[in-house]
Structure formats: structure tokens, C-alpha cells
Amino acid sequence: MPTAALDRLTDPAGSGLLTPPRPAGSSPLARADVDLRAVQHNVQVLRVRAGVPLMAVVKADAFGHGAVPVAKAAVAAGATWLGVCRVGEALALRSAGLRVPILAWLDDMAAVAPAAAAADVDLSVSSLAELEAVAGQRLAVRVHLKLDTGMHRAGCPVTRWVELVTRAAQAERPGAIRVVGVWSHLSHASSPADPHNRRQVEAFQAGLALAEAAGLRPEVRHLCGTAGAVGVPEARLDLVRVGAGLVGIDEVGAGLLSALTVRTRVLQVRRIPAGDGVGYDHAGRVERATTVALLPLGYADGIPRGARGAWVAWHGHRLALLGRVSMDQVVVDAGDLPISPGDEVVVLGPGAGAPRVTDWARWAETIPHEIYTGLGSRVVRVHSGMEGAQ
Numbered sequence: 194m195p196t197a198a199l200d201r202l203t204d205p206a207g208s209g210l211l212t213p214p215r216p217a218g219s220s221p222l223a224r225a226d227v228d229l230r231a232v233q234h235n236v237q238v239l240r241v242r243a244g245v246p247l248m249a250v251v252k253a254d255a256f257g258h259g260a261v262p263v264a265k266a267a268v269a270a271g272a273t274w275l276g277v278c279r280v281g282e283a284l285a286l287r288s289a290g291l292r293v294p295i296l297a298w299l300d301d302m303a304a305v306a307p308a309a310a311a312a313d314v315d316l317s318v319s320s321l322a323e324l325e326a327v328a329g330q331r332l333a334v335r336v337h338l339k340l341d342t343g344m345h346r347a348g349c350p351v352t353r354w355v356e357l358v359t360r361a362a363q364a365e366r367p368g369a370i371r372v373v374g375v376w377s378h379l380s381h382a383s384s385p386a387d388p389h390n391r392r393q394v395e396a397f398q399a400g401l402a403l404a405e406a407a408g409l410r411p412e413v414r415h416l417c418g419t420a421g422a423v424g425v426p427e428a429r430l431d432l433v434r435v436g437a438g439l440v441g442i443d444e445v446g447a448g449l450l451s452a453l454t455v456r457t458r459v460l461q462v463r464r465i466p467a468g469d470g471v472g473y474d475h476a477g478r479v480e481r482a483t484t485v486a487l488l489p490l491g492y493a494d495g496i497p498r499g500a501r502g503a504w505v506a507w508h509g510h511r512l513a514l515l516g517r518v519s520m521d522q523v524v525v526d527a528g529d530l531p532i533s534p535g536d537e538v539v540v541l542g543p544g545a546g547a548p549r550v551t552d553w554a555r556w557a558e559t560i561p562h563e564i565y566t567g568l569g570s571r572v573v574r575v576h577s578g579m580e581g582a583q
């Protein structure tokens with residue numbers, strides 16, 4: 194190979210033919226900008242609406258928004274608890290310096306109890322087996338007992354509750370565990386008038402009475418997520434666990450703000466003639482000559498392969514997705530618009546003219562939660578709106 198060609202290959206400035214130019218400080222090909230002021234607004238709105246302390250639920254990387262920055266923003270805005278599924282998620286929050294109580298509710302509790310005790314992370318316990326496995330380690334772990342009040346997902350069945358609270362009270366006396374909470378979850382909170390809500394509140398109150406009769410004195414009783422916090426006042430109790438509402442998923446019309454905008458840049462542009470097809474099996478066909486643009490985002494990045502009727506925004510114009518979504522890329526139809534490589538395209542966001550997360554959810558026949566949590570790791574999260582949140 195001639196020396197000049199080798200030089201270009203190793204050219205640190207990236208100006209050779211084999212290493213395409215990349216201006217210094219260029220942004221990643223795809224990014225999700227997360228405005229933490231929206232998160233703080235949502236915390237403040239929901240605290241006022243609920244009128245009780247708020248647990249910011251930052252499971253699954255805060256619904257894809259970045260757990261640590263979102264947790265820091267939520268705590269700065271007045272959240273006094275954090276909630277996650279795995280203890281590993283809680284440990285990451287502790288490592289980032291978050292000091293408020295954290296509850297982890299879905300894990301192998303026997304295995305994670307030592308790490309939870311060391312980091313002062315609260316664990317949910319739903320069964321006698323789980324209780325014995327945790328209490329047997331005598332680590333004084335803080336425990337929230339979960340009662341199944343009717344959702345039949347997690348929690349202790351009503352028929353086993355007396356046994357669980359009795360044994361928990363026995364284990365608490367020598368300090369093997371500390372029962373700090375009793376909790377459950379509503380199955381119909383997004384329909385406030387549904388009678389299941391009232392029945393679950395009643396079942397919960399009955400369970401609480403049994404826990405107290407067994408000698409337990411929990412500090413916090415909690416029963417609902419965002420929808421219940423807004424629409425089911427009798428379920429608010431001592432604490433509401435807010436996840437969806439934190440990142441602006443507003444199924445309850447509470448005036449919440451979306452925080453996240455996905456942007457990418459056009460990589461290639463070409464003109465294709467009328468009648469041609471695009472992508473695998475030519476699943477996308479064009480009726481007239483058109484300009485198509487390649488975007489470096491695919492289903493591995495969270496663009497749902499099953500989305501129908503989807504579009505992205507270029508300078509306020511809607512560009513329809515054309516053909517199948519590939520793993521890493523997708524083609525959009527720019528018609529006769531003067532689109533160029535390097536141009537920014539808005540894929541999702543609250544800004545004017547951009548497709549909303551609710552649009553993507555409709556196109557993919559799912560819910561906003563799945564769109565947000567589906568965003569892949571190549572979509573670089575960039576946080577703004579709060580000093581020191583990262």
C-alpha cells in the first residue's frame with residue numbers, strides 16, 4: 194500500500210479517504226436529550242396533586258431517561274424516596290451519592306440481602322420463604338411487606354398474610370429484619386371509578402389491621418403509582434410511587450411535561466425512480482420519483498419494527514418511514530425536499546412538529562412506556578436543565 198494511503202488510514206485528524214471527516218466535538222449520530230426541568234416540574238405537580246410524600250420510581254433506567262440524573266432531579270424537586278426493581282439499580286443510585294430511602298421490589302431477595310443491608314436499601318418481601326431467607330441472615334434489612342390486594346401479580350395472597358405478618362413480627366423482635374413498610378399495587382388505577390380500586394383499598398386496610406395486630410408498626414403504607422396518585426385519593430396513604438408521571442407520560446391529564454427528545458442525522462440521500470422499492474423485499478414502494486434519506490436508527494435502537502404510518506420531522510416536514518425498519522437503519526421518504534446528509538431529523542419529542550411518544554405508541558400498538566424503555570444504548574442520553582445531575 195502506498196505510504197500516502199497508509200497516512201490517510203492513520204490520519205488523526207480523520208481527513209483521509211478511508212476515515213470520513215468528523216468535525217471536532219461532533220454530536221453522536223443519535224441522541225436523546227433529556228430536559229431535567231420537565232422531570233422537576235412533574236415532581237412538583239404530582240406532589241401538589243397527591244398531597245403526600247413522593248417516591249420517584251426510576252426502574253429500567255428511569256424508563257430509558259437515565260436513572261441517576263432523573264433521580265437527582267426528582268430528589269432536588271422534593272421526592273423523598275426512590276423506587277427500583279433490582280438491588281443493582283439501587284446500588285447505582287447509592288454510588289451516585291443519593292441518600293434518600295430506596296425500595297427495591299423485584300429481585301432474588303435472599304441473594305441480594307447482604308448488598309442491600311450494606312447500602313441501606315429496603316427490600317420488598319411477598320412470601321414466607323422470602324422472609325425466612327432474608328431474616329435468616331440477621332442483617333437487620335429494612336423490609337416492606339407486600340400484600341396482594343387483587344392484582345395477582347406480586348405480593349402475598351390474602352390467605353397467607355396472617356402467617357407472614359406474624360412471622361415478620363417474630364423476626365423483628367431480635368432485630369433480624371426491620372419492617373418499615375406495608376404495600377400493594379392497584380390494578381385499575383387508570384379508571385378511578387372502577388370498583389376494583391375501592392375493593393383493593395379495603396383489602397389493604399384489612400391487611401394493615403392484621404399487621405398491626407401482629408405487632409408491626411410500619412412507617413409507610415403505600416398503594417399506588419401515578420394514576421392512583423392523581424385519581425384515587427383514598428389510595429394515596431403515606432406515599433405515592435410515581436414512575437410514568439415522572440417522565441411525563443400523562444395518562445391522567447395532569448399537565449405533565451415530556452422530558453425526552455430523540456434526534457439523529459441523515460447519513461445518505463439518493464433519488465429513486467417511480468415504481469422502485471426500498472429495503473428488504475422492497476416492502477416500501479414509491480409511486481413517483483422521490484428523494485429517500487437513510488437514518489442510522491433501527492429496531493436495535495428502539496424504532497419499533499411493527500410501527501405502521503410512522504414519520505419523523507425535518508424542519509417541520511413529515512418524512513414517512515419507507516419499507517421495513519432494519520436493525521440499525523431505516524429509510525424515510527423526503528419527496529422533493531432539499532434534504533442533505535448531516536441534516537438533523539427529530540424522531541420523537543414534545544417540540545413543535547415532532548412526533549410525540551404517544552404517536553409512536555399508537556403506530557406500534559403499544560404504550561409510551563415501551564417506546565421509552567426500548568430506546569437502545571446507541572442513542573446517547575444527554576441531560577440538561579440541572580447542574581451536577583450527571
Ligand SMILES: *Cc1c(COP(=O)(O)O)cnc(C)c1O
Nearest residue numbers: 250378418419434435436437438
Ligand atoms: C412501575 C411501578 C410503579 C410506578 O407506576 P407508574 O404508573 O409508572 O407511576 C409503582 N409501583 C410498582 C410496583 C411498579 O412496578
